[in-house]
Amino acid sequence: MQYRFADRVAQAPESFLDELFRVSADPSIISFAGGLPSSALIDTEGIARAAREVMEEEPQVALQYTTTDGFLPLRQYIADRYRRRLGILATAEEIQIVNGSQQCLDLFAKLFLNTGDHVGMERPGYLGAIEAFSLYEPVIDTVPLGEDGPDLTAFEYLVKKTQVKFFYGIPNSQNPSGQTYSQEKREAIVEILEGSSTIFYEDDAFGELFFDARPRLPVKYRVPDQAVISGSFSKTVAPGMRIGWMYAPREILKKFNVVKQAADLHSNFLCQKILHRYLTTHDLDAHIRTIVAAYGQKCQLMCDLFDDLMPRLTHTRPEGGMFLMATLPPGLSSRTVFDEGVKNKVAVLPGIPFYVDGGGTDTIRLNFSSASEDQITEGMHRLSRVIAGLSGRESPPYK
Amino acid sequence: MQYRFADRVAQAPESFLDELFRVSADPSIISFAGGLPSSALIDTEGIARAAREVMEEEPQVALQYTTTDGFLPLRQYIADRYRRRLGILATAEEIQIVNGSQQCLDLFAKLFLNTGDHVGMERPGYLGAIEAFSLYEPVIDTVPLGEDGPDLTAFEYLVKKTQVKFFYGIPNSQNPSGQTYSQEKREAIVEILEGSSTIFYEDDAFGELFFDARPRLPVKYRVPDQAVISGSFSKTVAPGMRIGWMYAPREILKKFNVVKQAADLHSNFLCQKILHRYLTTHDLDAHIRTIVAAYGQKCQLMCDLFDDLMPRLTHTRPEGGMFLMATLPPGLSSRTVFDEGVKNKVAVLPGIPFYVDGGGTDTIRLNFSSASEDQITEGMHRLSRVIAGLSGRESPPYK
Numbered sequence: 189m190q191y192r193f194a195d196r197v198a199q200a201p202e203s204f205l206d207e208l209f210r211v212s213a214d215p216s217i218i219s220f221a222g223g224l225p226s227s228a229l230i231d232t233e234g235i236a237r238a239a240r241e242v243m244e245e246e247p248q249v250a251l252q253y254t255t256t257d258g259f260l261p262l263r264q265y266i267a268d269r270y271r272r273r274l275g276i277l278a279t280a281e282e283i284q285i286v287n288g289s290q291q292c293l294d295l296f297a298k299l300f301l302n303t304g305d306h307v308g309m310e311r312p313g314y315l316g317a318i319e320a321f322s323l324y325e326p327v328i329d330t331v332p333l334g335e336d337g338p339d340l341t342a343f344e345y346l347v348k349k350t351q352v353k354f355f356y357g358i359p360n361s362q363n364p365s366g367q368t369y370s371q372e373k374r375e376a377i378v379e380i381l382e383g384s385s386t387i388f389y390e391d392d393a394f395g396e397l398f399f400d401a402r403p404r405l406p407v408k409y410r411v412p413d414q415a416v417i418s419g420s421f422s423k424t425v426a427p428g429m430r431i432g433w434m435y436a437p438r439e440i441l442k443k444f445n446v447v448k449q450a451a452d453l454h455s456n457f458l459c460q461k462i463l464h465r466y467l468t469t470h471d472l473d474a475h476i477r478t479i480v481a482a483y484g485q486k487c488q489l490m491c492d493l494f495d496d497l498m499p500r501l502t503h504t505r506p507e508g509g510m511f512l513m514a515t516l517p518p519g520l521s522s523r524t525v526f527d528e529g530v531k532n533k534v535a536v537l538p539g540i541p542f543y544v545d546g547g548g549t550d551t552i553r554l555n556f557s558s559a560s561e562d563q564i565t566e567g568m569h570r571l572s573r574v575i576a577g578l579s580g581r582e583s584p585p586y587k
Numbered sequence: 588m589q590y591r592f593a594d595r596v597a598q599a600p601e602s603f604l605d606e607l608f609r610v611s612a613d614p615s616i617i618s619f620a621g622g623l624p625s626s627a628l629i630d631t632e633g634i635a636r637a638a639r640e641v642m643e644e645e646p647q648v649a650l651q652y653t654t655t656d657g658f659l660p661l662r663q664y665i666a667d668r669y670r671r672r673l674g675i676l677a678t679a680e681e682i683q684i685v686n687g688s689q690q691c692l693d694l695f696a697k698l699f700l701n702t703g704d705h706v707g708m709e710r711p712g713y714l715g716a717i718e719a720f721s722l723y724e725p726v727i728d729t730v731p732l733g734e735d736g737p738d739l740t741a742f743e744y745l746v747k748k749t750q751v752k753f754f755y756g757i758p759n760s761q762n763p764s765g766q767t768y769s770q771e772k773r774e775a776i777v778e779i780l781e782g783s784s785t786i787f788y789e790d791d792a793f794g795e796l797f798f799d800a801r802p803r804l805p806v807k808y809r810v811p812d813q814a815v816i817s818g819s820f821s822k823t824v825a826p827g828m829r830i831g832w833m834y835a836p837r838e839i840l841k842k843f844n845v846v847k848q849a850a851d852l853h854s855n856f857l858c859q860k861i862l863h864r865y866l867t868t869h870d871l872d873a874h875i876r877t878i879v880a881a882y883g884q885k886c887q888l889m890c891d892l893f894d895d896l897m898p899r900l901t902h903t904r905p906e907g908g909m910f911l912m913a914t915l916p917p918g919l920s921s922r923t924v925f926d927e928g929v930k931n932k933v934a935v936l937p938g939i940p941f942y943v944d945g946g947g948t949d950t951i952r953l954n955f956s957s958a959s960e961d962q963i964t965e966g967m968h969r970l971s972r973v974i975a976g977l978s979g980r981e982s983p984p985y986k
Binding site for chain 1: 588589590591592593594595596609621622623624626627629631634635638639642643646647648649650651652653654685686687689690692693697698699700701702704715718719721722723752784786812813821825826827828829830836838839842845846848849850851852853854855856857858861
């Protein structure tokens with residue numbers, strides 16, 4: 189039978205992400221290609237205890253349907269944390285629970301994008317956002333992302349001339365680049381936004397993972413009505429529960445709630461309950477300090493190995509998060525490095541899917557959170573041999 | 588700030604469902620308005636045991652990211668169950684895990700509906716489907732639903748003339764009506780479908796809840812490439828875990844997987860693991876027999892009370908599921924019955940949101956799974972007094 193798919197998916201390419209999960213599943217391959225937080229740093233005992241308590245004390249409630257907005261005490265916890273960490277006067281009414289922050293990308297695009305509408309994002313930009321937005325058939329305009337944030341001239345053009353419906357960015361330890369916006373850039377962004385009709389969408393998956401533990405102020409702090417923040421417990425507690433949130437002005441959240449309800453009624457309640465119990469009976473800050481210390485060390489190790497073993501590659505120097513990005517020597521393609529890498533039991537992610545315009549062929553993304561330090565050392569040596577081997581086969585540029 | 592919402596939501600009405608959850612939350616109100624399975628019949632001990640085992644044996648895996656398609660052994664279990672229960676040769680590759688079957692409605696519509704495309708459904712039709720489909724701005728064509736299934740002339744017109752992209756129906760114990768398609772109707776539907784370009788979407792949330800425990804053959808059994816089935820553990824195990832599935836031809840599922848990944852990467856893995864552990868260590872069939880026995884008795888009680896106390900109302904006589912529908916005496920409006928009911932501490936759901944054309948003002952939906960038998964008895968007495976009171980205030984028709 190010939191299926192009559194909608195236009196939005198008829199051309200959709202198969203995703204690269206599942207290929208990655210499969211590479212990650214081969215234990216002989218050291219993978220820097222995925223985006224997993226460290227399994228070893230998940231507080232499995234603490235979560236097990238929280239799960240036991242919820243199942244002992246109120247199993248009938250936790251296993252029943254609930255309201256779309258999410259478990260109120262959990263939303264309250266999230267709002268309180270914004271107040272405590274960043275001095276932002278968030279309220280529970282501005283928080284909607286979702287299935288990991290990826291769901292915010294889908295539902296927010298659904299809420300704002302008509303076919304052909306313009307939306308802005310960083311270049312390179314997060315693959316999951318490109319995939320989610322594309323299904324609403326917008327025009328995606330990109331702004332080059334530098335060491336300290338987006339190019340302001342290009343950003344201003346998108347806001348003032350193109351009047352993008354919203355600009356999507358990851359100001360803290362961006363995925364894929366690892367870059368963090370400077371305070372100056374954030375202030376300049378606020379100035380450009382003011383008086384415009386563009387919403388700033390801050391994906392803050394990594395804001396709690398700065399190696400120096402110093403919080404950076406979100407753009408939303410200065411333009412609360414004109415910005416939304418998506419957050420996630422995937423990197424601080426555990427991804428498998430799929431609990432994230434959207435923090436947005438109530439007028440937006442009211443409609444967001446309607447599309448959330450149509451999408452899946454509500455996020456799984458059992459995990460909301462377990463997570464809330466965990467958060468209120470354990471010291472999340474201490475747990476995050478442990479994660480951050482480990483990730484900081486791994487990131488430093490990876491950077492050092494790049495500098496020692498592959499001096500012809502340039503790479504970013506993240507202040508936090510889980511990723512860095514490297515640029516290959518001229519003539520080397522990231523796809524070739526991926527293919528040769530897998531043959532040699534080390535996987536990196538080609539930068540290509542992070543560029544909506546076919547760019548990024550000379551970039552690779554590396555995850556430093558998932559592998560152990562020994563694996564990072566061994567994997568980077570494997571990668572350096574792959575790069576050396578490929579470089580040796582290059583035609584010299586003067587030939 | 589003036590937000591520039593997309594056309595698809597600018598007009599979206601606020602949902603009625605959250606109002607219902609709030610009514611349900613008032614313990615002094617006996618609510619037949621919601622759609623909750625019986626909390627008392629959730630096997631909390633069994634699920635607690637399964638949760639404990641998962642958290643003891645493989646917590647790092649269960650709490651980490653996983654693949655979009657879902658936990659393979661769970662998909663295998665679902666496929667095996669189709670084979671065992673219905674003799675359908677389903678395979679795990681045809682099963683995609685989702686966040687309760689509501690997510691199938693959203694993602695399937697996303698996969699097939701361009702703005703202005705025609706989609707068919709029953710009249711009355713499931714509210715959650717209307718809400719999910721509407722966001723893709725299709726034309727929704729309806730087919731009157733009778734005691735034994737949809738009107739075949741209207742159905743044939745939609746398939747052959749309108750050529751709806753898909754027809755959405757609930758052949759087993761429909762929500763809201765409680766009606767079940769007869770075997771003859773199913774066969775006639777198959778004949779009409781054959782050779783057409785319309786997909787038949789069977790929402791099978793209630794197929795395991797027939798009071799006589801006799802399985803009904805899905806339409807998909809006869810036209811496997813032209814039908815999909817959505818299923819759910821919400822009614823047989825527990826809704827709070829939000830685990831359902833889409834059973835579809837692989838060509839459809841491949842693209843469905845792409846939109847699922849863009850929507851939220853994957854469904855929560857911890858609950859997939861707990862659920863699978865529960866299913867493989869407990870006797871689901873015996874558990875379902877317990878549920879079905881209780882629901883059958885409650886349904887009978889509600890029907891008897893209607894006949895005894897409110898003989899001027901007509902009502903459906905469900906063979907299974909969780910709902911029945913009643914038609915009010917001439918002149919009575921369901922909205923008034925809802926409002927007066929809540930004042931008198933009994934809630935029923937007006938039929939209106941189940942009609943895309945503004946119909947249903949004289950119908951109410953009642954849930955019989957959630958309340959206890961005592962509550963049903965008391966609630967139906969309250970309802971009969973409300974109806975009697977309102978009828979007394981009616982102008983006699985001959986006046």
